Amino acid sequence: MSSVGDAYQFVFRGLLTEEALDRAGRRARDVTGRLDSEYAEKLSLDLLDEELVAAARRMATVYTAIAAFENSARDLVVSTMIESKGEHWWGSVKADVRNRAEARMENEAKHKFHAQRGDAPLNYTDLKDLLNIIRANWDAFEAFLPSPDWTSSVFDAVERSRNVIMHSGQLGPRDVERVGIHLRDWVTQVGA
Known part of the structure; x- marks a missing residue:
């Protein structure tokens, strides 16, 4: 996107999509952070240590935001x-990013008994891979993001906290606040 008009068109299409999803019956957001009681029962959550469950529930809220x-x-x-390169844009992505994502996708496809991350290679990328795509196509992203370095700082901070949570660790209040600041900055910047 090279002009302000293109950016407005992109945002407007996004708003129309949101409106269409709402009209089609999209469920309202649930940001209460409560665990679904049906899942809790299936997981026998009541059998696990209460303190550990309480700590994990706090981190589940952070996980929700990060995901x-x-x-x-x-x-x-x-x-x-898609706007910049067309429907077949994935072929223009650097080989190392493509190969890593496609290898993960192929590996998961072998496990047919288990849910998959998604049906597109991009679902198998890390934040660093997204950053590589953004850097390599900066002219397409500069209408939304202030700089590749700013994007990197947001991704790096969020990923550091993500990794703690994904490996059953606990974030302290300052770390949670830091994630919140970066997420608010991201949403304010890109409107998503």
């Missing part, structure tokens, strides 16, 4: 790359 952020970053990459 939504990661998926919004993927959505931005997909929509921007």
Whole structure:
């Protein structure tokens, strides 16, 4: 996207999509952070140590925010790359990013008994891979992001906290606040 008009068109299409999803019956957001009681029962959560469950529930809220952020970053990459390169944009991505994602996708496909991350290679990328795509196609992203370095700082900070949570660690209040600041900055910047 090279002009302000293109950016407005992109945002307007996004708003129309949101409206269409709402009209089609999209469920309202649930950001309460409560665990679904049906899942808790299936997981025998009541049999586990109460303190550990309480700590994990606090981190589940942070995980929810980080997962939504990661998926919004993927959505931005997909929509921007389609706009810039067309429907077959994935072929223009650097080979190392493509190969890593496609290898993960192939590996998961072998396990047919288990849910997959998604049906597109981009679902198998890390934040660093998204950053590589953004850097390599900066002219398409500069309408949304202030700089590749700013994007890198957001991704790096979020990923550091993500890795702690994904390996059953606990973030302290300052770390949670830091994630929140970066997520608010991201949403304010890109509107997602």
